[in-house]
Amino acid sequence: MFEGLSDRLSGILSGLTRRGALTEADVSEALREVRRALLEADVALEVVRSFTDKVRERAVGAEVVKSVTPGQMVVKIVNDALVEMLGAEAETIDVRALPPVPILMVGLQGSGKTTTTAKIAKRLSEREKKKVLMASLDTRRPAAMEQLAILGKQVSVDTLPIVAGQSAVQIAKRAMQAARLGGYDVVMLDTAGRVTVDEQLMAEAADVGKAVEAHEVLLVADALTGQDAVNTARAFDGRMGLTGIVLTRMDGDSRGGAALSMRAVTGKPIKLIGTGEKVDALEEFHPSRVANRILG
Numbered sequence: 001m002f003e004g005l006s007d008r009l010s011g012i013l014s015g016l017t018r019r020g021a022l023t024e025a026d027v028s029e030a031l032r033e034v035r036r037a038l039l040e041a042d043v044a045l046e047v048v049r050s051f052t053d054k055v056r057e058r059a060v061g062a063e064v065v066k067s068v069t070p071g072q073m074v075v076k077i078v079n080d081a082l083v084e085m086l087g088a089e090a091e092t093i094d095v096r097a098l099p100p101v102p103i104l105m106v107g108l109q110g111s112g113k114t115t116t117t118a119k120i121a122k123r124l125s126e127r128e129k130k131k132v133l134m135a136s137l138d139t140r141r142p143a144a145m146e147q148l149a150i151l152g153k154q155v156s157v158d159t160l161p162i163v164a165g166q167s168a169v170q171i172a173k174r175a176m177q178a179a180r181l182g183g184y185d186v187v188m189l190d191t192a193g194r195v196t197v198d199e200q201l202m203a204e205a206a207d208v209g210k211a212v213e214a215h216e217v218l219l220v221a222d223a224l225t226g227q228d229a230v231n232t233a234r235a236f237d238g239r240m241g242l243t244g245i246v247l248t249r250m251d252g253d254s255r256g257g258a259a260l261s262m263r264a265v266t267g268k269p270i271k272l273i274g275t276g277e278k279v280d281a282l283e284e285f286h287p288s289r290v291a292n293r294i295l296g
């Protein structure tokens, strides 16, 4: 059975009855456990390193106050550093701009991009009373276009009619034009998914982003892909500048390490999390909850 990090740290430091400042030696064994827990949670190695450095800096020399044990104190330092690194505040999708506001959805095929596009459209339409138009830019896979149209009906959000033979940029421009004429507030553009980070498709998504001056560029990433999610996030952010990340499959048994890694590597906020296949399974990202999940 997996024992939570908090318990392990308390166990390690329980022999420490002496009061006063924590020494390098006190902290180093605890840090080995922190490192192990983060790796078990699928946090990228480079992020594990910078995180443990940060904790070491704060813990060594820290005075153990009377009301807590050394274990509790280190657990608090680790927890605070995790929450801080995950981003302290719950972020939202920003639609405060001149309508129609274009939101570009990018990500690997199978990450949950199309489903998430519909989930966000539903949320904006129901909670914020926005008039939303969705468009699929996946010219290579008619099934993906069809899927978005079906989801659109399910969530009562309009989708742009499919016109064969148009490029992704042409479809995006047509969507913006239709939105202007139809009085829509938000246009959600579901770009073509790719199996791996592929330069040609990435360039296409970047071109679309430029053509419509995307207000949000959201990367949809699968929490279960752990370390790979970090490379994906870095590649997309480098190519087109993300404004945020949506982490899907947080209902699975992922410990949420991908959230920490992606946030640390790109500096971009995790805006929402997907928690199931249903169109309602979308939640705000709460750093403290994910920190708890990583800490175990």
Ligand code: GDP
Pocket (backbone or CB within 6 Å): 107, 108, 109, 110, 111, 112, 113, 114, 115, 116, 193, 247, 248, 249, 250, 251, 252, 273, 274, 275, 276, 277, 278, 281
């Ligand atoms: P795309 O290829 O990136 O557009 O991925 P899809 O939107 O088609 O999603 C692929 C599969 O993942 C579908 O079966 C979705 O229902 C499922 N899916 C999407 N998001 C989530 C999620 O947050 N949790 C779970 N369990 N399944 C999800």
